[in-house]
Amino acid sequence: MAIRRWQFRKAPYRLVRRLLYFSLVCLTLLGLFFGLQTVVRQKAVPVAGLEAMKPQTDLIPQWREALFAGIPGLAATVENNKHSVEITEQFSWQQALRRSILFLTRIDVSDIRSLFRAELPLLNILKDSGDSKGRIPRSSIVHFKPQRPSPVGKPLVAIYHTHTSESFIPTSGVTHAKAGEQGDIVTVGETLADRLATHGIQAIQSKKAHDYPSFMRAYTPSENTLKKMLADNPSIQMVFDIHRDAEKRENSVAQIDGVYVARIGIIVARGQEDLVQPHWQENHAFAKIINDKMNKHFPGLSRGIQVQEWRYNQHLHPRALLLEVGSHETSLEEAQRSMAMLGDVLADILAENKNYGVR
Structure with a gap:
């Protein structure tokens, strides 16, 4: 019981x-x-x-x-x-x-x-062994060999903005412009194009809004924009999708020659098994050249290179990169200063490859 x-x-x-x-x-x-x-x-x-x-x-x-x-x-x-x-x-x-x-x-x-x-x-x-696909191979020096001659006067650099509305709080008071309007990031791209022009290098820039009406799906319309830019301008040798980051200010600025400039992060996309990116190693080699040049001429300007698993339209060209210029907490003026420095770096790279019509 x-x-x-x-x-x-x-x-x-x-x-x-x-x-x-x-x-x-x-x-x-x-x-x-x-x-x-x-x-x-x-x-x-x-x-x-x-x-x-x-x-x-x-x-x-x-x-x-x-x-x-x-x-x-x-x-x-x-x-x-x-x-x-x-x-x-x-x-x-x-x-x-x-x-x-x-x-x-x-x-x-x-x-x-x-x-x-x-x-x-x-x-x-058990410890994660890591993805061998993510290991960066030793990238050889990029040789600028165009598929067809690029005479003087033809554009060599393409600039566009997937997130066209991105802005800087210290300048505009907002992180993004109103729906369908251009943000401060477009002016950043203009500054790079203007700086290249002082070196005799022609650049084309798309100011088309890609993040409206859908900010979440901006890469589809921006891909179409880049395809058209490349089809209309086969002389293009460099492609830059210019953004601004969302980092804290202290991680996004550097003091160079006594002034504050927005630091530049370089994003390389390597793709995935179901998202093929045939140019990622070429893009990475190109990124290394730019990164090394920035470190040589403007120490502190570069935030380094990050390799990511997506494409970001970089499958469309062997020298296509995504640049993160400053953050929402840096100013437009600081970003423009960094673009002037980047323009000098790109001009130096192109000057070393005279087959591209750069005097």
């Missing part, structure tokens, strides 16, 4: 525990379902909007790469690119659910691998 009485008393606890586990499983499935819906809806996220979207994408960061197609510099910088202006996150039931499940089961629904680790303890001691 004592044994039966003990078993009877224990039964309610077993029932409660089973109900608790069942509830957790249901809530987990619901959380993953709604989280995946968020991923499907957001196919591309502009880099300037990452912080604002963080409450949504934090649910499953291991899968958020699906959001990053066409996001310059994001994979390596998303955790470091924090705004200096504090952003207060609103309450999210998804976040509360995630933390509750993590506390009770040690399974983090934001990392699908934790589910397997819970059942396969061996995974906890």
Whole structure:
């Protein structure tokens, strides 16, 4: 009788525990379902909007790469690119659910691998070996050999802006211009073209708005713009998609010759298995040349080279790069100073390759 009485008393606890586990499983499935819906809806996220979207994408960061197609510099910088202006996150039931499940089961629904680790303890001691595809091969010097002659007077440099509305808070008071309008970043591109002109180098610039009506899908219209620019101007030898970053000011400026300038980050896209980028090694070699020249003539100007897993339209040309000039916390004037320096660097590179019609 004592044994039966003990078993009877224990039964309610077993029932409660089973109900608790069942509830957790249901809530987990619901959380993953709604989280995946968020991923499907957001196919591309502009880099300037990452912080604002963080409450949504934090649910499953291991899968958020699906959001990053066409996001310059994001994979390596998303955790470091924090705004200096504090952003207060609103309450999210998804976040509360995630933390509750993590506390009770040690399974983090934001990392699908934790589910397997819970059942396969061996995974906890295994280290990621890394993706061999991400290793940078030794890039040879780029030889500027045009497919056809490029006579003097033909444009050698193409400039465009995927996120045309990007602006600088110290100058315009906003991070982005109004829908469909040109932001400060277009003036940055103009400054580079003007500086190249002083060296006798012709540059063409597209000022077309690509981030309106859809800021999330700006790379599709900008790809079409670049295709037309290249088709109309086969003499083009360099292509630059100019952006501004979303970094803190202290990481985005340098003092050169006694003045502050916006630092320049170079983004190289290497593609993926289902997103072929045949020119990425050539683009990377070209980036190294520019980076070395900047370090030689203007130490501190370059923020270095980042290699990312997408394309950013760089599959269209063997010397196409994405440049991040300063951040939302730097000024237009600082960005213009850096473009003057970059123009001198590019002129130096072209002058070393006289087959391109540069005097």
